[in-house]
Amino acid sequence: SETFVTFRMRLESLLLLLCLSHTAAAGGEAVQVDEQLTVQPDVWAEVRALRHLVVDQRAELNRSKVAFSAALTDSGLLGPFNTDTTIVYSNVFTNIGKAYNPITGIFTAPVKGVYYFRFTGMDYRSAVHMGAALYKNNQRIMLTYEINVNNGYFEHMSNGVTLELEKGDVVFLRLPANKGLYDNNESHNTFSGFLLFTL
Ligand SMILES: *[C@@H]1O[C@H](CO)[C@@H](O)[C@H](O)[C@H]1NC(C)=O
Numbered sequence: 318s319e320t321f322v323t324f325r326m327r328l329e330s331l332l333l334l335l336c337l338s339h340t341a342a343a344g345g346e347a348v349q350v351d352e353q354l355t356v357q358p359d360v361w362a363e364v365r366a367l368r369h370l371v372v373d374q375r376a377e378l379n380r381s382k383v384a385f386s387a388a389l390t391d392s393g394l395l396g397p398f399n400t401d402t403t404i405v406y407s408n409v410f411t412n413i414g415k416a417y418n419p420i421t422g423i424f425t426a427p428v429k430g431v432y433y434f435r436f437t438g439m440d441y442r443s444a445v446h447m448g449a450a451l452y453k454n455n456q457r458i459m460l461t462y463e464i465n466v467n468n469g470y471f472e473h474m475s476n477g478v479t480l481e482l483e484k485g486d487v488v489f490l491r492l493p494a495n496k497g498l499y500d501n502n503e504s505h506n507t508f509s510g511f512l513l514f515t516l
Pocket residue numbers: 372375376379
């Protein structure tokens with residue numbers, strides 16, 4: 318990242334500065350190292366600046382640990398309902414950074430960046446078509462559905478997308494009106510996402 322390049326440049330100039338100080342000390346006056354540093358106030362300014370950079374970078378690294386994966390439910394049928402309904406994937410496998418809320422089903426971007434999301438869906442009913450729509454805020458990004466012609470057989474669908482998100486943008490899935498899903502303890506319906514890199 319940019320910060321890292323700045324960090325490297327500063328570290329290199331600091332090392333050069335220390336090196337020159339050392340050479341000066343070795344080459345002539347027999348000065349103590351701390352005296353040498355006292356007459357080189359730039360060294361301390363650089364050390365302080367580097368310290369700040371390290372602290373900032375640690376915070377940035379912490380913010381960029383974002384990954385979640387959750388399954389729908391162990392307890393069977395979801396839908397059909399007569400309106401679009403947010404799908405709540407409540408069986409959490411992973412939720413690093415806690416950006417996914419398993420009570421609401423909503424992912425909130427903690428940092429501006431590029432994220433990848435994917436989901437799978439399953440149903441066995443031919444009387445009800447399965448479907449899921451992925452949203453970024455109020456914008457529907459994709460609608461995926463599947464018509465099961467073999468009643469009683471498990472049929473699956475899946476989709477995935479890479480999205481550029483601002484901090485605070487939300488991503489979630491909705492079950493479209495009159496569509497259905499089925500899940501059990503085999504976790505046929507999952508929603509996963511992770512941060513690829515910050516911007
Ligand atoms: C980063 O996370 C670690 C471990 O969770 C924590 O100990 C540390 O204080 C955090 N640092 C910052 C700068 O937030």
